[in-house]
Amino acid sequence: MPLTADPAEHPFVFQAAFNTGSAEILDSLYEPDAVFIRRDGAQVTGADRRSANGRILALGQPIVVAPRQVRVAGDLALLIVDWVIEGHLAATATDVARRGPDGLWRYVIDNPFGVDAP
Numbered sequence: 001m002p003l004t005a006d007p008a009e010h011p012f013v014f015q016a017a018f019n020t021g022s023a024e025i026l027d028s029l030y031e032p033d034a035v036f037i038r039r040d041g042a043q044v045t046g047a048d049r050r051s052a053n054g055r056i057l058a059l060g061q062p063i064v065v066a067p068r069q070v071r072v073a074g075d076l077a078l079l080i081v082d083w084v085i086e087g088h089l090a091a092t093a094t095d096v097a098r099r100g101p102d103g104l105w106r107y108v109i110d111n112p113f114g115v116d117a118p
Contacts, residue, residue: 001025003104007077010097010105011065018063023054030107031098037111049110056112059088068092075099076108083112091116 001017004010010029017026027050030036036049044052062085069080077097084090096109 001028003029003106005099005103005105007072007079007097007099007105008067008070010077010107011067011079011081014107015063015065018057021057021060023050023057026050026053026057030110031100034107035109037109037113039113039116056085056089059085061085061088077105080114 001013001020004013014026014029017029020026030049033045034049035043035045036052037043038052064084064086066082067079068082069078071078075098077099079093079095079097081093081095082090083093091112092114093110093112094114095107095111097105098108099105
């Protein structure tokens with residue numbers, strides 16, 4: 001999955017990766033030590049992050065994203081993104097992405113349930 005040099009496009013790259021149904025492709029959008037905040041509020045990384053995303057992928061339905069805000073400060077970006085998996089889940093994510101040395105953006109913190117997570 002090609003990454004993007006434009007942080008405003010990163011949510012759409014996520015949508016395309018998610019909709020492949022592949023946890024491996026989806027995980028390529030994260031820095032190696034990136035944190036995923038599960039719906040129960042637990043922070044996970046590595047294999048646990050892939051597993052948490054895999055449980056959402058297992059719904060077998062596409063995701064649709066609608067970015068609300070993208071705020072950039074140097075090599076960091078705050079992404080506020082509404083998303084829906086029709087008939088299953090919907091929330092507003094609060095995510096942090098970082099521009100890597102290659103100029104491409106990857107998640108550092110993925111908080112898909114935003115303020116709804118405990």
